[in-house]
Amino acid sequence: MRNIKNFEALWWGLFSAGGVVAAFLVPIHIILSGLGAPLGWLEDSPQVYQLWPVRLYLFVLIALPLFHCAHRIYHTLPEIGLKVISKPLAVLCYGGSLVGTLVTVWVVASL
Amino acid sequence: MSEETITLNVTRFRPGQDSEPVLQSYTIPYRKDWVVLDALNHIKDWVDQTLSYRWSCRMGVCGSCGMMVNGEPKLTCSAFLREYYPNPVTVEPLVNFPVMRDLVVDMSDFMDKLKSVKPWLIREEEKPVSEGEYLQSPAQLGVYKQFSLCINCMLCYAACPVYGLEPDFIGPAALALAHRYNEDSRDQGKEQRREVIASNEGTWDCTFVGECSVVCPKHVDPAAAIQRLKVDNTKSWIKSLLLPKGGRA
Amino acid sequence: MINRPDKAKLYYPHMPATWWLRKRSYFMFMLREFTSVFIAIYLVVFLISLYRLGQSEAAYAAFVDGLRSPGWLAFHWVALLFAIYHSVTWFLSSAVVLSLRLGTWEAPRWLVAGAHIGGWLVVSVAILILYTVL
Numbered sequence: 001m002r003n004i005k006n007f008e009a010l011w012w013g014l015f016s017a018g019g020v021v022a023a024f025l026v027p028i029h030i031i032l033s034g035l036g037a038p039l040g041w042l043e044d045s046p047q048v049y050q051l052w053p054v055r056l057y058l059f060v061l062i063a064l065p066l067f068h069c070a071h072r073i074y075h076t077l078p079e080i081g082l083k084v085i086s087k088p089l090a091v092l093c094y095g096g097s098l099v100g101t102l103v104t105v106w107v108v109a110s111l
Numbered sequence: 112m113s114e115e116t117i118t119l120n121v122t123r124f125r126p127g128q129d130s131e132p133v134l135q136s137y138t139i140p141y142r143k144d145w146v147v148l149d150a151l152n153h154i155k156d157w158v159d160q161t162l163s164y165r166w167s168c169r170m171g172v173c174g175s176c177g178m179m180v181n182g183e184p185k186l187t188c189s190a191f192l193r194e195y196y197p198n199p200v201t202v203e204p205l206v207n208f209p210v211m212r213d214l215v216v217d218m219s220d221f222m223d224k225l226k227s228v229k230p231w232l233i234r235e236e237e238k239p240v241s242e243g244e245y246l247q248s249p250a251q252l253g254v255y256k257q258f259s260l261c262i263n264c265m266l267c268y269a270a271c272p273v274y275g276l277e278p279d280f281i282g283p284a285a286l287a288l289a290h291r292y293n294e295d296s297r298d299q300g301k302e303q304r305r306e307v308i309a310s311n312e313g314t315w316d317c318t319f320v321g322e323c324s325v326v327c328p329k330h331v332d333p334a335a336a337i338q339r340l341k342v343d344n345t346k347s348w349i350k351s352l353l354l355p356k357g358g359r360a
Numbered sequence: 361m362i363n364r365p366d367k368a369k370l371y372y373p374h375m376p377a378t379w380w381l382r383k384r385s386y387f388m389f390m391l392r393e394f395t396s397v398f399i400a401i402y403l404v405v406f407l408i409s410l411y412r413l414g415q416s417e418a419a420y421a422a423f424v425d426g427l428r429s430p431g432w433l434a435f436h437w438v439a440l441l442f443a444i445y446h447s448v449t450w451f452l453s454s455a456v457v458l459s460l461r462l463g464t465w466e467a468p469r470w471l472v473a474g475a476h477i478g479g480w481l482v483v484s485v486a487i488l489i490l491y492t493v494l
Binding site: 019022024027028030033035037039043048050051054062065066068070075081107108111 | 393490
Binding site: 008009010012013016075076078079083 | 272273276309311315318341342344345347348349
């Protein structure tokens with residue numbers, strides 16, 4: 001069970017899954033919620049977010065890409081001269097994405 | 112009629128004498144069928160015999176003559192002067208490696224890393240010679256053939272910013288070679304290589320910049336090999352969680 | 361035998377923190393990595409809007425109203441560009457990572473990347489339609 005200690009595999013697995021989710025889903029959601037809703041491009045129907053299958057979908061849409069972003073930021077900042085803060089950065093990024101996941105669970109459950 | 116000439120700015124570093132490398136200019140005859148290595152040989156033979164650099168085959172096979180040509184890692188035997196003429200050409204040692212003298216870099220770190228991934232066929236039990244060869248189909252060969260074409264020229268290490276920043280990173284060529292043996296149908300050594308491959312200095316340091324594959328003169332595609340190793344490591348890790356005994360007999 | 365030179369006599373090059381500004385491909389790599397910052401901020405903003413929706417429709421409407429400010433609109437336009445750049449680079453990368461083989465034939469990368477991009481467009485239109493009809 002040596003591999004059980006290999007957290008990098010876990011983080012990379014989440015990074016990849018989140019990368020796929022972000023690649024397929026995030027652009028259209030930016031169009032819908034970031035531009036369409038405030039600019040009134042189409043009738044905003046946020047009630048759709050309260051359907052249970054949609055809540056599950058929202059969890060996947062938000063939580064997995066958070067891990068993706070955390071992993072990328074953690075690996076990139078040390079490459080541009082911030083190697084010294086590598087350890088606190090790991091706590092901040094991965095910890096942040098874990099907290100983000102819990103918050104997402106709570107938010108979609110209380111919609 | 113005056114002869115056409117080209118200027119080469121070449122890195123000089125004399126250990127114990129220079130504190131850091133400096134560029135030295137040589138203006139030499141220009142021939143449109145010359146490669147950068149021909150120009151260096153001309154300098155060595157006719158202008159300055161103290162210049163040091165590695166070369167051997169002159170035909171893109173031995174992997175000895177890799178240098179930075181105008182900032183790009185290149186085999187100097189395949190980089191034609193006419194690509195740069197009439198502009199001057201800057202020739203520097205491969206970046207990301209310690210410099211021994213002039214254009215010669217220390218490759219011992221690379222050699223250690225190559226060795227660390229056990230780049231040879233590993234069998235749990237060798238079958239006796241009398242039972243014949245280990246047969247392989249064209250499809251099985253196709254899976255790894257591309258990754259077996261590496262000539263150890265180290266251009267990929269010079270192109271890799273991760274190796275430049277993190278010298279412990281095993282790096283593109285060695286990991287591509289590990290993948291080559293992992294994917295060989297005759298090999299059974301994947302688990303033995305995993306210790307090194309699945310370490311932080313193994314595949315996980317790689318951020319898939321992808322330049323290793325761009326500069327590779329043999330189209331080995333180390334970037335693809337490393338990402339596939341990551342996928343394999345992740346699958347194996349999930350298996351180790353789900354199955355008792357880590358999914359291994 | 362590996363020849364080991366005297367380390368004291370070697371010159372060790374130093375890589376500056378600005379290495380990614382020296383070459384176009386390195387810069388494009390860094391842009392790709394920084395798509396994650398914009399995607400993360402977008403997700404947090406979207407999550408807050410859902411939180412407001414959980415409170416009341418009025419709270420949600422007030423939050424969306426706030427997104428009409430030029431600053432937020434500019435952010436979402438930029439985030440959209442970065443998100444599309446993430447999608448395209450991700451699918452191109454996927455074509456490198458995935459090796460789809462049938463005997464001695466390997467699916468060419470343009471085909472794998474193209475299939476991903478086609479799927480992406482289909483999924484995007486499907487979400488758009490679902491959002492309007494549901």
